[in-house]
Amino acid sequence: MQELQALSPYAYGLYLLIILGGSLAAALCKNLIRAMAGLITAMLGAAGMYMMLNAPFVAMMQVLIYVGAVSVLIFFAIMLTKTPAGDSPELGSSSKIAAGLVVGVMPFVFLVSACLNYFKQQVETPPDIPVDQLGQDLLTRYALGFELISVVLFVAMAGAVILGFERRRSQ
Amino acid sequence: MNSLFLFQLASLVMLACGLLGLTTRRDLIGMLISVELLLNGAGLSIVAAAQLTNADASLGQLAALLIMGLAAAEATLVLAIVLVVGKRFKTTDADKISELGG
Incomplete structure (x- = not known):
């Protein structure tokens, strides 16, 4: 048990890296198939986070529903709309990318500061349900x-x- | 820095990337991918908040399950809508789809 607890920061870092890389790929890749692969990676990272939160049932459902079903649905959408080789149209002008950065980063900064200042953890270890x-x-x-x-x-x-x-x- | 904040940070990463994708992407399927990312972050945030505070932990896990159901329903509907739009306009580029008609 002690060894497992010592390992948990590394597991958290690994899952965070998986989520970060997958989300960035899903948001920025031009090729839609690659974006979908990024989305699936991020979903698997979230499943790992659920395991760390002691919610194994939710992690299983995450893998079954998101990774298994929803991603197949989106692959069908890509296939049936016949976008040539899955390439999406141009990502947009630089002003659009700047707007996207503002829209993405501002809520992130505000919510991180809110989490740091107001969210109080009350339970040391998550309960077994x-x-x-x-x-x-x-x-x-x-x-x-x-x-x-x-x-x-x-x-x-x-x-x-x-x-x-x-x-x-x-x- | 407590572990509740760390888990919320992971969900906020998904939120930020989802918003970034939603505003920069121009085709409907790319937007759908970004919305799925947002919903994933929401589920992770709810479960983290329920498991690490005095809130009802089983309610948090059930809420995450409900979010997954909503995401599945939404993906099905958007798939059908994208198919109809792609058939009618011959493109899924959101900037080119600007005509209204009965």
Whole structure:
């Protein structure tokens, strides 16, 4: 246990580097396939962070849903829109990149200072939440959220199917 | 510097990169990738805040699961919309898609 705790800063640094590199690639790569590879890398880094936060179930779901399902959906979108070799159009003029830097960096600086000054950690080690308690909560205390997310998913899927039919009719 | 701040820092990195991508990219799929990055950062931030404070830890983990469900729904809808737009305008460049029509 002691050895594991001594290792944790290195594990954190490794995951942070994975997240940083992946996010930068996802935001800046011209080639959409490369940007997707960066996004998947960042998602895997976030899964590692969930493991460090003692939330292994969420980490599993991150890998299953994001890395497994959502990324495949986006790959399909890239494939079906026939962007030549996945290349996106020019990243934009330099003024647009400057605007992007401002929009990206300003909230980052403000929120980092807010986190440093106001966020107080109250628990030294994150608690163990067994999966069966998560399931019980989902079906008792938070049943409304569970039902609502089901409705949202259903409406989204039905909407996607209707949009697909619309496309076929206009051909 | 406590570990809560360190985990929030990781999620803020994702937020900043997502915003950067959302403003600089011009095609719809690149924007979708950036939005996924933003949602990932949000989930990480919520779980970190719930696990390391006195807040209900199971609520935090369930909120992250709900965010994942929302991200999946959003990606499905955007995929369909991008397909329709790409069919109609022959491009997914957001700057060129400027016509409204019934």
